[in-house]
Amino acid sequence: MKILGVVPARMAASRFPDKPMKMIQGMPMVEHCYLRSAMCPLLDDIVVATCDTSILEYIIENGGKAVMTSDKHERATERTAEALTVLEKQYPDKHYDIIVMIQGDEPLIDPEMITQVINPLLNGKANVSNLMVSLTTKGEVNNHNNVKVVTGINGNALYMSREPIPSKEKFKGQINYFRQLGLIGFTREALLDFIALETTELEKIESVDMNRFLENGISIHMVETKFEVDAVDTPDDLIRVEEKMKNDKLYQKYKRSGQ
Numbered sequence: 001m002k003i004l005g006v007v008p009a010r011m012a013a014s015r016f017p018d019k020p021m022k023m024i025q026g027m028p029m030v031e032h033c034y035l036r037s038a039m040c041p042l043l044d045d046i047v048v049a050t051c052d053t054s055i056l057e058y059i060i061e062n063g064g065k066a067v068m069t070s071d072k073h074e075r076a077t078e079r080t081a082e083a084l085t086v087l088e089k090q091y092p093d094k095h096y097d098i099i100v101m102i103q104g105d106e107p108l109i110d111p112e113m114i115t116q117v118i119n120p121l122l123n124g125k126a127n128v129s130n131l132m133v134s135l136t137t138k139g140e141v142n143n144h145n146n147v148k149v150v151t152g153i154n155g156n157a158l159y160m161s162r163e164p165i166p167s168k169e170k171f172k173g174q175i176n177y178f179r180q181l182g183l184i185g186f187t188r189e190a191l192l193d194f195i196a197l198e199t200t201e202l203e204k205i206e207s208v209d210m211n212r213f214l215e216n217g218i219s220i221h222m223v224e225t226k227f228e229v230d231a232v233d234t235p236d237d238l239i240r241v242e243e244k245m246k247n248d249k250l251y252q253k254y255k256r257s258g259q
Contacts, residue, residue, distance in 0.1 A: 001097040003118060004087070005037050005046035008079040009055055009104035010071075015145065015233055020055055020104045022238055025245045025255065029232060030055060032107035032245070034064050035254045040111035042118050043100070049083035074199075076101060076182065077209040081195045084188070098122075099191050103182030105232045107241055108248065113227050117185040126221035127190040128213060130157065133229050135177040145233040147208050149180040149222060157220040160208045178222075180210070181229060193218070 020030035051071035
């Protein structure tokens with residue numbers, strides 16, 4: 001089976017404009033995501049999907065692969081799907097069975113996390129899989145940048161929201177909250193199904209791609225990861241992540257001379 005990794009990135013992010021090209025230890029954030037993801041041995045190819053020439057040119061000039069996509073996409077999943085079709089048109093001999101969407105704002109991603117999201121697809125357990133991580137502080141739970149997810153007994157997602165779910169209003173015991181990560185694996189058919197479906201009401205209300213699948217009765221298998229994650233959604237996040245990167249073991253493997 002051929003597996004493609006796609007890093008969707010655009011400069012016009014509403015919460016933090018120009019975010020993909022913000023520097024972390026002298027390297028744009030999107031490049032950290034690209035190089036770390038490329039360390040996953042299960043990926044046959046990895047590409048940055050963007051609508052901005054500045055990102056495209058930088059990645060290509062520094063030895064990476066990138067494709068230009070439409071600037072009309074509202075969802076990263078739609079940009080990922082277009083990247084798949086662009087690549088398969090450019091290279092007719094290539095056909096990918098699994099596509100992994102890797103967010104360009106998770107510069108501390110560990111390649112083992114990509115393996116974790118691919119495994120349920122390889123063993124036939126799911127057509128869509130998604131990582132989640134436990135939220136341990138009240139601030140994390142209440143942060144609207146964190147998409148929360150609740151799951152059923154079978155490990156499949158029930159719903160995703162930027163609000164704290166499940167509700168604590170009528171329950172005073174311990175509640176385990178989980179954050180949905182933007183690291184999502186699709187079979188080729190599932191990804192193409194996503195773009196064939198109409199945008200749904202709950203997808204728009206929550207601003208969460210995956211609710212489109214859930215509203216249409218398509219299962220998303222959730223996998224809890226124990227790896228530390230740290231997304232960059234604000235300038236303060238960038239400062240924190242830059243400090244962490246200084247001592248990051250993976251960074252030592254790909255940083256350039258002089259950094």
